[in-house]
Amino acid sequence: MKHGNASLQRVGMFGGAFDPPHWAHRALAETALKQLRLDALHILPTGHAWHKTRVLSPAADRVAMCHLAFDDLARVKIDEREIHREGPSYTADTLRELAREYPGAQLFLVLGADQLLAFRTWVRWQEVLDLATLAVANRATNIGADAPLDQAVETDLSRVDLPFERLDMPLKNISATDVRARLGQAAQSTAALEVLVPEAVAGYISTHHLYQNPS
Numbered sequence: 104m105k106h107g108n109a110s111l112q113r114v115g116m117f118g119g120a121f122d123p124p125h126w127a128h129r130a131l132a133e134t135a136l137k138q139l140r141l142d143a144l145h146i147l148p149t150g151h152a153w154h155k156t157r158v159l160s161p162a163a164d165r166v167a168m169c170h171l172a173f174d175d176l177a178r179v180k181i182d183e184r185e186i187h188r189e190g191p192s193y194t195a196d197t198l199r200e201l202a203r204e205y206p207g208a209q210l211f212l213v214l215g216a217d218q219l220l221a222f223r224t225w226v227r228w229q230e231v232l233d234l235a236t237l238a239v240a241n242r243a244t245n246i247g248a249d250a251p252l253d254q255a256v257e258t259d260l261s262r263v264d265l266p267f268e269r270l271d272m273p274l275k276n277i278s279a280t281d282v283r284a285r286l287g288q289a290a291q292s293t294a295a296l297e298v299l300v301p302e303a304v305a306g307y308i309s310t311h312h313l314y315q316n317p318s
């Protein structure tokens with residue numbers, strides 16, 4: 104496998120709170136696997152995300168929902184290492200570990216446009232760029248609880264002064280914030296939820312009574 108360029112492994116890393124994983128995450132994973140011709144895609148639910156202030160749902164729930172959302176995709180691994188890491192977790196550290204685990208592999212960091220715009224605020228972002236190719240899916244400019252699902256305006260990435268590859272994925276105006284807000288507002292039928300999250304994730308959310316007090 105590791106002899107010559109043609110057989111170099113292509114490995115993706117896709118991190119997120121996944122609180123909960125939704126259809127846009129799933130589309131992003133599928134697009135990355137296909138377009139980047141990945142041999143493996145590590146999906147990493149974050150531990151203590153240094154850049155998010157909201158208290159996340161328990162890691163066990165987010166990991167369980169990631170299994171439900173992604174396990175049927177070939178070559179995907181739900182990777183719990185950031186959850187088990189002591190202290191704040193940084194993408195640069197995870198990429199270093201993956202580089203050791205897949206010697207000589209080409210690494211890709213899969214992310215949405217909002218994260219690309221914030222990329223220079225990341226801890227050791229230059230190191231991230233040295234280790235991986237950024238693979239970016241566009242995302243609507245207005246994201247969050249109030250964003251209408253049907254009107255999405257693409258984020259303008261033309262002035263981003265960083266090397267990155269675009270993932271060609273139809274714009275999906277879904278955010279986990281919006282999913283949580285809807286769940287907190289009123290009793291939602293599982294069918295209504297399935298517009299936003301995969302069916303098995305919707306079932307898990309209602310069985311475990313998650314997101315009844317959104318924040």
Ligand code: ATP
Binds near residue numbers: 128215277280
């Ligand atoms: P929250 O609303 O809680 O901030 P989120 O929906 O942004 O959550 P995360 O788990 O923080 O979800 O996102 C993980 C990754 O998926 C990030 O790189 C983010 O940019 C990307 N992503 C999430 N939703 C979309 C979307 N609708 N389109 C493109 N990328 C997305």
